[in-house]
Amino acid sequence: MLEQWYTGVVTKIVNETHNTRRFWIRVPEKATFDFKPGQFITLDLPIHEKKNKRWRSYSIASHPNGSNEIELVIVLLEGGAGSTYLFTEIKEGSELLLQGPLGKFTLPDQMEKDLFLICTGTGIAPFRSMIHHLKLHDIPHPNIYLISGSRKEGDLLYKSEMMQLQQEMPGFQYIPTLSREEDTSWAGRKGYVHAVYEELLADKRPAHFYLCGWKAMIDEARQRIQAMGYDRHDVHLELYG
Structure with a gap:
């Protein structure tokens, strides 16, 4: 079955960090845009003649709320045709073709x-959707x-929001981890997410792993989690780039 394409209208754009933007898109053809937290949409951007070179997929960063509007958070990739188009050509009121x-x-x-949601950069998008959904319901x-x-620290997305959720949601822990922060005022974790x-999980208790971000991470x-003795079926992933 072929997926249907819809015309979305960009209702709002906010600069989140020096190289990421939040885009709100309304889909007027639908009364509500129903999705499961963690799912993504695909945009068809006018950047190439070939279909498969025009398509860019982005996780939905908002949670299902009964409206026909969703939020995406997108990083500007150096030399990336898709993100460059979105950052330079798309304004509030612009239309985007999506499925x-x-x-x-x-x-x-x-x-x-226990759930371990492990991400880098904009890979936080599907997890933000999941956590708000769990809390809301x-x-x-x-x-x-x-x-x-x-x-x-300036690259962290939704930091204050996640810290707030941590205070309001028993059993939810937000652990931002910085690999290149030189500022000595940062009291949080330094290094990479793997440590x-x-x-x-030094106790090797049962766990589910969700990984979202760049391929290298x-x-x-995956290698480290399996080396700890976890089954590959405990690991779910969403690749970026």
Whole structure:
């Protein structure tokens, strides 16, 4: 079955960090844009003659709220045709061709094991959707650890929002981890995300892993998680780039 394409209208754009933007897109053809937290949409951008070179997929950063508007958070990639087009050509009121929701990167039906949500950069988008969804609907959940890797504190996405959620949601822990922060005032974790989950799981308790971000991080995390003795079926991933 061919997926249907919709025309979305950009209702709002906000600069989040020096190289990331939040885009709100409304889909007037739908009364509500229904999706499962963790799913993505695909945009068809006028950047190439060939279809498969025009398509760019982005995780939905907002949670299902009964409206026909969704939020994306997008990083400007150096030399990236898709993100360059979105950053230079798209304004509030612009139209975008999109299809979705797509993808199976969604929460488990049985939430019995602790959840480790491990991301870099804009890979936090699907996890933000999941966490808000769990809180909004008071869904019982095990311990959830959101381990978010960035280079510097200024690169962290949704930081104050995640710190607020940590205070309001029992069992949810937000662990931002910085690989290149030189400012001595940073009191949080330094280094890479891998050391964090390895330390937390020294007891090898049952866990589900969700990985979202750049390929290098995901490849390394998969190897390390399996080396710790976890089954590959415990690991779910969404690759960027």
